[in-house]
Amino acid sequence: MVLIYIDQDDQEIKKASFEAISYGAALAKQLGTSAEALLLGTVKDDLAAIGKYGASKVHQVNNLALNNFDAYVNAMVVADAAKALGATVIIFANNINGKAIAPAVGVKLSAGLVAGACALPKTDAGFVVTKTVFSGKAFASIQIETPIKVISVNQNSFGVVVGEGTATVHPLEINAPASKIKITATDKIKGEVPLTEATLVVSGGRGLKGPENWGILLDLAKSLGASTACSRPVSDSDWRPHHEHVGQTGIQIAPNLYIAIGISGAIQHLAGVNRSKTIVVINKDPEAPFFKAADYGVVGDAFEVVPALTAAILKSKASA
Amino acid sequence: MKILVCISKTPDTTSKIAFIEGNTKFDENGVQWIINPYDEWYSLVKAIELKEKDPSVTIHLVTVGGADTEPIIRKALALGGDEAIRVNNLGNDSMMVAQEIAAIAKEGAYDLIFTGKETIDYNSGSIGSMLSALLDTSFIPNATSLDLSGSNIIIKREIDGGEETCEASMPIILSCQKGMAEQRIPNMRGIMAARTKPLKVVEGTITNAYTTIQKFDTPSAKSGVKLIDSGNMDELVRLLKEEAKVI
Known part of the structure; x- marks a missing residue:
């Protein structure tokens, strides 16, 4: 059995x-x-x-x-x-x-x-x-x-x-040994799908230049119903909370769709996301190593491409 | 207080991953070996921090492996720790490694046993949990912080989509990850001191693996990125819907 x-x-x-x-x-x-x-x-x-x-x-x-x-x-x-x-x-x-x-x-x-x-x-x-x-x-x-x-x-x-x-x-009757661990607090991110369970993830890197620019990424995530993630430098600089850090030392994820915005694709980052089914990379640097691991790539300025992608998704949803 | 820190040798993150002998063996040619980052940055450095606060703390390092793991354990000793034990056994699977470490742990009666969250080569992250069953001791996985409070310890750990705080008593086993401590670089004094720190070699006794690796495969290369013009996001949406079928 x-x-x-x-x-x-x-x-x-x-x-x-x-x-x-x-x-x-x-x-x-x-x-x-x-x-x-x-x-x-x-x-x-x-x-x-x-x-x-x-x-x-x-x-x-x-x-x-x-x-x-x-x-x-x-x-x-x-x-x-x-x-x-x-x-x-x-x-x-x-x-x-x-x-x-x-x-x-x-x-x-x-x-x-x-x-x-x-x-x-x-x-x-x-x-x-x-x-x-x-x-x-x-x-x-x-x-x-x-x-x-x-x-x-x-x-x-x-x-x-x-x-x-x-x-x-x-x-089923099974005797359980007494727990020696007392849980004193649980701090969960409210209203969000845990990254490890998310099927769609939108992630941002240093290419977004600062936390004040995350609005375009959040709008894209919202249009898709996706969870948000970030690269290590972003969480290390406290632009985004640590629980969003995906990569070798952060959370390892395997969503159906991973959209990387302004992330160069260092090997440590790839180690956390390379089991994703489909990877979209948006980066203004055509030489960014992430393009080699991507299924779809857009070479361009994130500040123009991301809002345009959000608009295209909303348009497609409206017509569906 | 006695702390046992489990140390594993892994290929450097940037190593080329290739296989030989009909894809049955990892190609070690040209590979640079490092201390498994989770073992080094988080568990070992955390143990060192505890000793810096309280010099009566004793730190033992343990590794299971052949003589070729000694440079790694010396490097770990250069960061800190009082002595190291190498169990001479190639440790063909996690269960063998855990059983060898459990024998050392029983003998040393440690208050805290640290492992890394996982090794970056086989990514199983099994040792802490196995030790918990072998030693019948509580285990807290994915610990991100540890504070002592009298004879109790306060631990934060990652859970799916958040963090949990708990209180526990020693002895206890923790697997450590980001947050526990910050990476350190060994200094010259540490490197010199490490040369004379005791490194005990113990013969392994476990010969029976429960699992055997039959072969390795490397993923088929991506067919290549499909570039979409930055002015044509409708096309990207179409591809995601109709070709990738992910939205």
């Missing part, structure tokens, strides 16, 4: 989990077994509706203490649940929480782990999972040698697959 961990935040299922369930369901089909999901704590979402992503059952460890994420505690509960249910493959989203518990679950189940899978395993001979390595500059095909396998799936690499179906919900 393929068991998929449902990641929740503030009693809401994270979007990354729907992708993980879709991946787990496709793998279960390939292996001729069932896909079942595991929720720790409680959520406001309708659990039966998870069936539409391909899970036949949802096992729920109904313990309110588990609504607060503690990497160690969650990992112990998931490992015990996997044992109790007889899971042979355990799937996580490779988001912050998934990354933090999948390896510990692997330890407790003596299971080999592939962290950051970007495709379904090849299971015709053995069990081989492909993952990105060297910050997206290469792929490694990794054979898992153990009977039980743990995989965390890179966000936006498989996609959310919505079908039909309803899952049955089953309470």
